[in-house]
Amino acid sequence: MKYEILTTSGRAKRAHMETAHGSIETPVFMNVATVAAIKGAASTEDLENIGTQVMLCNTYHLHVRPGDRLVRDLGGIHAFTSWKKPVLTDSGGFQVFSLAGIRKIREEGVTFQSHVDGHRIFMGPEESMQIQSNLGSTIAMAFDECPPALADRSYIEPSVERTTRWLIRCKKEMERLNSLEDTVNKEQLLFGINQGGILEDVRIRHAKEIAELDLPGYAVGGLAVGESHEQMYHILDETVPYLPKDRPTYLMGVGTPANIIEGVDRGIDFFDCVYPTRNGRHGHAYTHFGRLNLMNQRYERDTRPIEEGCGCPACRRYSRAYIRHLMKAKEMLGMRLLVLHNLYFYNHLMEEIRDALDNGRWKEYKYNMLESLNSGAE
């Protein structure tokens, strides 16, 4: 892997990365395809057409179905999905949090109950790395625990300490797997994950510990899970400076366009979020002037595109009124068009951000864009 910072503005970074599956220009927004499919009926061919750089898939979900061995036997996630560019796999750690209630956490790992057929699944750091190795993703995420942001210190501290021990095991297992003859992607990269809820001292201590492991990248996890925006930005202010400056950083699961701009400003390279896809499925459309709810009656006779000047497949051809009708009629095409629009918007937002950084206009762009996003779309 090669990671080269091209320019900076304050803590904001503009970088270029080379991976086993081609380059990544950061800051970047990864498009979420949990089960190796963008929900809302967008294909990998569509992704190529809307400027996607990285597809994000989920270890736990693909392990449950169709099974990582199957994907490996078919040549890995890239061959399976016909997506040639970088793929990041989330480790399944988040499911410890999001599927809470059907799991048991021990030092060795976690026992889940499959949400598909109910059978018990054990996953620890080694298992997560093996699965991700079978998938052959470009970047594998460490197996961590994502505790509720507002959990108290007595829960967070032991949890974070265990996440560190798990990270050491992840690194060791990844090195072993990458050295095997028949590994799908021998250059798979492991990103560590910082945790600590909203406790600055725990975050900082943990960041310093994992920085010493000399990993190819570092993520900030456990944010945007119940705390306020101010708390999230504060934790980033306090924590990111302790992560290695010459490595990519990833703010997991974030967020709104404004969250992303604030994240870039605090030194984040990678983002991902279900908002553009999930909200697209629910009738929301992102624009430079805020978010529209196309289900609203006010768009019933609106013949304008979602956003004037947008080059996405929805805006080039269809009206708000038509898309609203499709959503109300629960036609799949409505979701598809909104998902394509929203991902296009996010991907191009990142392009604008990179352009602003390249051209020394970051502060100005950030200020104007935050104003605009807040101005209220109509």
Add this chain to the structure above:
RNA sequence: GUGGGUAUGGCGCAGUUGGCUAGCGCGCCAGAUUGUGGCUCUGGAGAUCGUGGGUUCGAGUCCCACUACCCACC
């Protein structure tokens, strides 16, 4: 024409032996949603209880007439 049945928000229905501001589902109008179970959750608007009369302290509930629709028979 005869017999029976049904009439309660846009649609489909609950409404106990008559008792406080008439409920529910869907739909509609809005709002949530941050390392995704195409979900889920939260609010809101909207009903002269078919019409008219009667009994009663009190009627969506009981009585009478009328109207509309459904079923059967002629």
